[in-house]
Amino acid sequence: xxxxxxxxxxxxxxxxxxxxxxxxxxxxxxxxxxxxxxxxxxxxxxxxxxxxxxxxxxxxxxxxxxxxxxxxxxxxxxxxxxxxxxxxxxxxxxxxxxxxxxxxxxxxxxxxxxxxxxxxxxxxxxxxxxxxxxxxxxxxxxxxxxxxxxxxxxxxxxxxxxxxxxxxxxxxxxxxxxxxxxxxxxxxxxxxxxxxxxxxxxxxxxxxxxxxxxxxxxxxxxxxxxxxxxxxxxxxxxxxxxxxxxxxxxxx
Amino acid sequence: xxxxxxxxxxxxxxxxxxxxxxxxxxxxxxxxxxxxxxxxxxxxxxxxxxxxxxxxxxxxxxxxxxxxxxxxxxxxxxxxxxxxxxxxxxxxxxxxxxxxxxxxxxxxxxxxxxxxxxxxxxxxxxxxxxxxxxxxxxxxxxxxxxxxxxxxxxxxxxxxxxxxxxxxxxxxxxxxxxxxxxxxxxxxxxxxxxxxxxxxxxxxxxxxxxxxxxxxxxxxxxxxxxxxxxxxxxxxxxxxxxxxxxxxxxxx
Numbered sequence: 001x002x003x004x005x006x007x008x009x010x011x012x013x014x015x016x017x018x019x020x021x022x023x024x025x026x027x028x029x030x031x032x033x034x035x036x037x038x039x040x041x042x043x044x045x046x047x048x049x050x051x052x053x054x055x056x057x058x059x060x061x062x063x064x065x066x067x068x069x070x071x072x073x074x075x076x077x078x079x080x081x082x083x084x085x086x087x088x089x090x091x092x093x094x095x096x097x098x099x100x101x102x103x104x105x106x107x108x109x110x111x112x113x114x115x116x117x118x119x120x121x122x123x124x125x126x127x128x129x130x131x132x133x134x135x136x137x138x139x140x141x142x143x144x145x146x147x148x149x150x151x152x153x154x155x156x157x158x159x160x161x162x163x164x165x166x167x168x169x170x171x172x173x174x175x176x177x178x179x180x181x182x183x184x185x186x187x188x189x190x191x192x193x194x195x196x197x198x199x200x201x202x203x204x205x206x207x208x209x210x211x212x213x214x215x216x217x218x219x220x221x222x223x224x225x226x227x228x229x230x231x232x233x234x235x236x237x238x239x240x241x242x243x244x245x246x247x248x249x250x251x252x
Numbered sequence: 253x254x255x256x257x258x259x260x261x262x263x264x265x266x267x268x269x270x271x272x273x274x275x276x277x278x279x280x281x282x283x284x285x286x287x288x289x290x291x292x293x294x295x296x297x298x299x300x301x302x303x304x305x306x307x308x309x310x311x312x313x314x315x316x317x318x319x320x321x322x323x324x325x326x327x328x329x330x331x332x333x334x335x336x337x338x339x340x341x342x343x344x345x346x347x348x349x350x351x352x353x354x355x356x357x358x359x360x361x362x363x364x365x366x367x368x369x370x371x372x373x374x375x376x377x378x379x380x381x382x383x384x385x386x387x388x389x390x391x392x393x394x395x396x397x398x399x400x401x402x403x404x405x406x407x408x409x410x411x412x413x414x415x416x417x418x419x420x421x422x423x424x425x426x427x428x429x430x431x432x433x434x435x436x437x438x439x440x441x442x443x444x445x446x447x448x449x450x451x452x453x454x455x456x457x458x459x460x461x462x463x464x465x466x467x468x469x470x471x472x473x474x475x476x477x478x479x480x481x482x483x484x485x486x487x488x489x490x491x492x493x494x495x496x497x498x499x500x501x502x503x504x
Contacts, residue, residue, distance in 0.1 A: 002256040002466050092502045099502065107417035160453070164416035164503040165359035166424065166494045168434045168454025170461065182420045201412070202420025203465070209422065210462030213455070213482060214254050230465060242418045250344045250351070251416040251503045 004214045005032065007224035013045075015052040020144035023224050032226070034145055039154045039227040041211035044174060045114065046223045047137050047157050048128040055082060057125040073098045079113065079127065086111035086129055091252055104134065105243045106174060107252075108161050131157065134175020135238045142177040154178035154232060157239075158208035164251060171212025173204035173239045180204075180237035202242060203233070256466045257284065259476035265297075267304040272396035275476050284478075286397060291406045291479040293463035296426060297366065298475040299389050299409050300380040307334060309377040325350045331365065331379065338363035338381055343504055356386065357495045358426060359504075360413050383409065386427020387490045394429040406430035406484060409491075410460035416503060423464025425456035425491045432456075432489035454494060455485070 007026050013019070019042065027033055034040065048054065062070065062077035066084055070077035074095040084090075087100035091107060102111040112130040131137045138155040145153050157175035173181060183203040211225040246252070259278050265271070271294065279285055286292065300306065314322065314329035318336055322329035326347040336342075339352035343359060354363040364382040383389045390407040397405050409427035425433060435455040463477040498504070 001258070004254040004256070004462070006253070094502065097502075163454070163496075165496055165501065166454060166457065167496050168452050168457060168494060170454045170457050172418065200420050201464075201468075202415070202418060202422045205418065205420060205422050206461040206465045208461075209458040210256070210465055212453075213458045213462055216453075216483075231468075242420060244415075244417055244419050249417065250346065250349075 002210075002227065002229040004210055005226040005228060006214050006222045007226065008222070010046070010221075010223060013049040013223070015049065015054075017050045018144070019046060019050050019224075020141045020148060024145065024148050026224075027226070034149050034151055034153050034226065035228065036151045036153070037228075037230075037232065038151070039156060039179065039207055039230060039232070040141070040145065041156045041158055041207065041225045041227060042141070043215060043223045044112065044130055044134065044157055044159045045128055047131050047134070047141075047175075051131055051137065053129045053131060054126050055129060057127060069093065069098070079110070082113055082127065082129065083111045086113065102130065104130065104174065105240060106161075108159070112159055112174070130159070131175065135177065135240070136175075138175040138177035152178065156204060156208055156211070158211060160212065171205075171208035171210075171215070173208045173242060176204050176237065176239050178236055179232050180235040181239055181241035182237070183233050204237075204239065205242060254462075254479065254481040256462055257478040257480060258466050258474045259478065260474070262298070262473075262475060265301040265475070267302065267306075269302045270396070271298060271302050271476075272393045272400060276397065276400050278476075279478070286401050286403055286405050286478065287480065288403045288405070289480075289482075289484065290403070291408060291431065291459055291482060291484070292393070292397065293408045293410055293459065293477045293479060294393070295467060295475040296364065296382055296386065296409055296411045297380055299383045299386070299393075299427075303383055303389065305381045305383060306378050307381060309379060321345065321350070331362070334365055334379065334381065335363045338365065354382065356382065356426065357492060358413075360411070364411055364426070382411070383427065387429065387492070388427075390427040390429035404430065408456060408460055408463070410463060412464065423457075423460035423462075423467070425460045425494060427491050428456050428489065430488055431484050432487040433491055433493035434489070435485050456489075456491065457494060 009026050057078045060078035062081040066081035067077050070080040072093050089101040092099040100111050134157045142155040155177045156173050158171045159174050160169040161172045181204040183201040185199040214225045215222045261278050309330045312330035314333040318333035319329050322332040324345050341353040344351040386409045394407040407429045408425050410423045411426050412421040413424045433456040435453040437451040466477045467474045
C-alpha cells in the first residue's frame with residue numbers, strides 16, 4: 001500500500017524560509033516523521049517563494065518584443081516580459097495562451113509563471129517564477145532533511161502543466177533528487193514471457209500527479225505531500241530526463 | 253491521507269471473466285473490501301481481455317494502406333492494419349512510431365494496441381485492442397460492484413500514454429464512471445484572495461497516474477488498484493471530457 005500524506009499547517013512561505021525545517025516540524029506536529037525511502041513532494045510555488053523568486057509586476061518594464069507578444073496573446077505585457085526572460089523559445093501563441101520552452105527546457109505555458117498564493121496582504125500584483133535550478137533546490141532540501149532527521153528521502157519539486165492533447169492540468173516533476181526520473185523496464189518479460197518493449201515509465205511525473213491529487217487546487221493550501229511505500233528504482237537523477245530531446249520532438 | 257491499495261492475486265483474465273466479482277473476491281482474500289467513495293482503477297488490458305477484445309496477429313490480413321504505413325513506420329503490417337481499423341486519423345508517423353487519434357478520440361500511439369500479458373501458453377502472437385467504449389465498461393463494473401457490495405464506487409479504466417513533450421509513459425484515464433474527469437476550480441479564491449484562473453485539473457488522469465505507480469510495469473501483474481480517501485467532486489462524467497476539442501488543438 002502506498003500512502004499520500006499531506007503535510008498540514010505549513011505557514012505561508014516567505015523568502016529565506018527553510019523549507020526542510022518547516023516540513024519536518026509540521027510533520028512532527030501531526031505525529032509523523034519522514035522515513036528512509038519516503039518521497040517528499042513540494043509544489044514549485046513554495047520553493048520559488050523561499051528562494052525569493054517572486055517579482056512585483058509593477059516593477060517590470062516590458063520590452064517592445066513583450067508588447068508585441070502581449071498583443072497577440074491578449075496578456076499583461078509585464079507578465080509577458082517575464083515569460084520572455086524565462087524562456088528559450090516561444091512554441092505556440094494564441095489569445096490567452098503562450099506555450100514556451102522555458103530556460104530549464106520544459107515545454108509549458110507562461111514559462112511556469114503563476115499568480116496565485118504569492119504574497120498575502122501586500123499591495124500590488126506579484127508573480128512567482130520557477131526556481132532557477134529545481135534539481136539543485138531538490139538536492140538542497142534532501143541534504144537538509146538528512147541532516148535534520150538522519151534519513152535519506154527522495155525529493156520532488158512539481159508544477160501543474162497543461163498537456164498538448166488532453167484537457168486539464170496534471171502535476172509533473174520539474175526538479176528531483178534521490179531518485180531517477182524514469183523507470184526503465186525495457187527487456188523485462190511480462191507474465192506470459194513476452195519481452196516488454198518501449199516501457200520507460202515517467203515515474204517522477206506519475207508521483208507528481210499522485211501528490212497533486214492530495215494537494216488539490218492552490219486554494220486549499222497543501223503545498224507538500226509525503227509519498228510513502230513506493231519501491232523506487234535505485235539511482236539519482238534529474239527532472240531533465242523527462243525532457244524530450246528536440247530532435248525526437250514530433251509536435252513542435 | 254490517501255491510500256493506493258493494490259488488488260493482489262487476480263488470475264490472468266480471460267474472455268467473459270466477470271471483473272467486478274474477481275476484484276471483490278480478491279480484496280476479501282486480502283482482508284479488505286470496497287467502500288463508498290473508493291475509486292477502483294483497472295488497466296485497460298484486463299477490461300479488453302474480459303471483453304474479448306484480443307486478436308491473433310496471424311488472423312489479420314493487411315490492406316495495401318497498412319502495408320504502406322507499415323513500411324514508413326517500420327512495424328508489423330498486421331499490427332498496423334489493426335491500428336488503422338482502430339483509428340480515425342493518423343497524426344504522426346516515423347520509424348518505430350505511429351501516433352493516431354483513435355476511434356474513441358484519444359491521441360495515442362498504436363491506437364492503444366498492446367502485446368504484453370495478452371495470452372498465456374497459446375501459440376501465435378496476440379494483441380489487445382482497447383475496449384470499444386471504456387466509459388460503458390466502467391459503468392458496467394460500477395453497477396456490478398454496487399450489486400455485489402452495496403457500495404457506490406467510482407471506476408477508472410486507464411492506459412499508459414506517451415506524451416508530446418515529455419519522456420516516459422504515464423497512466424491516463426480512458427474510461428470512467430461515478431466521478432467527473434475534470435475538477436473545475438475556476439472562480440475559487442486562493443489563500444491570498446486571488447481569484448484562480450484556468451484551474452481545471454485533470455483529476456481522472458492524476459488518479460490514473462497515481463494508481464499506475466502501484467501497478468508498476470506490466471511485468472509485475474497488478475492490474476487493479478483501489479484509491480481510498482480522495483474527496484471527489486460530485487457528478488458523473490466521461491473520459492471524453494479529457495479530450496481536447498480539435499479546434500483548440502495547437503499541436504496536430
